Amino acid sequence: MAEKTEAPRRVALSRDRVLRAAVALADGAGIESLSMRRLSDELGVVPMALYKHVANKEELLDGMLDVVVGEIDPPVTGIDWKSAVRQRILSARQALLRHPWASRVLESRSNPTPVLLDYMNSMIGIFRASGFSVSLTHHLMHAIGSRLLGFTQELFDDTRTAEAMPAEVVREMARRYPYVAEIAGAASHDGETVVGPGCDDQFEFEFSLDLLLDGIERLRLRESTSGPRPVER
């Protein structure tokens, strides 16, 4: 008898294929569209089939993040710590930009996967190998925070805020929140309201990153020219 022609002959499922399909689905349709049921549809299998390759949805999300972290370039060796850290973080940022859902999912995780631990470990290693003390390195890791993985938590998206708003609303906004409007690039003069272009995210990211790295460099110089700070713990 003829087989069903709808799904002509499916390649056997595998954890890898499940994860790839999940990443593709989240990239294309958005993370809110990623459900076990929808994903199984996409793969032409019954929902329960997924549970042979991932224990539950949490593990699926962990696996998806591992795919993204896997796209980050390995650290360049033989250069100064600042360049090495900077380059790697900017590479991480590229990976995160390719998968806009990843930063939000990352934030929702409770325990790091081995892949993420490897990434953190090699990042910390750059500092330690350059002579940073354990405790200073610890503090730095907290200070760099989510930037380590190439993203910053923006409190709100100021790039496209004003675009879709009627001029009247923009004017009212500028009146109630003059400083916000100024920063957002909405210059108000002669009663006329002009909405400037959204800001350059890449520039802002590098500005902030360099502000931190410069501060860190200063701390390292201080640490290496004097004893440990009294504040050490």
Next chain:
Amino acid sequence: MAEKTEAPRRVALSRDRVLRAAVALADGAGIESLSMRRLSDELGVVPMALYKHVANKEELLDGMLDVVVGEIDPPVTGIDWKSAVRQRILSARQALLRHPWASRVLESRSNPTPVLLDYMNSMIGIFRASGFSVSLTHHLMHAIGSRLLGFTQELFDDTRTAEAMPAEVVREMARRYPYVAEIAGAASHDGETVVGPGCDDQFEFEFSLDLLLDGIERLRLRESTSGPRPVER
């Protein structure tokens, strides 16, 4: 006839009462337990009754955040910008610590509420009133990022990671991720693995905040002693 005694005589619902109950529920049972249905149960009303006070769940979450932001102290006036910013951010941190779900919910919001815009506006105002240029202030706001509201996105929680783990697992972790273990306070010597205390979050927060504020101060001094930087946009 006797009334039902289960819910003796409910106070009329109001937006305020709905929001307070939602905050209390999220505080007590966790944000994952907050559903429209569960919340209506808690208030002794039918789920649909909530929809007269909030348009949908998104608006409920926005309202809950407004409650939290409302707990942040107003800015202290008459002191230098650095102290003013520092104090306000530390006050925001206290509010966020009282409502552990708030930072995560905040990150999921797409558009800021008027209450949040007011907060941002007054924060920006501190910088502008102290002579920071519009563009430098813009960059700073990006650099301070989520710290403005008193939290940092921790990539993973290193305070309680090692506590619940069997000694064997800790030892294996220390072998595979030596730098991470070092930072996490797990010192390995003589084959013995000792797990140190979790780090002091308040110290780490202030360390990072001061690293940024010191960097910002240096930028301001540079800005005020020379013309605008070539990199301005």
Next chain:
DNA sequence: ACCTGAACACCGTTCAAGT
């Protein structure tokens, strides 16, 4: 032993029927 359809215990929200 393996696979999976149906079911369970939930969601947020719509809507028509009831008062």
Next chain:
DNA sequence: ACCTGAACACCGTTCAAGT
């Protein structure tokens, strides 16, 4: 005009029945 029970269109996951 107001209110709300039932329904809709979903979830993630369990489990027992089928092969």
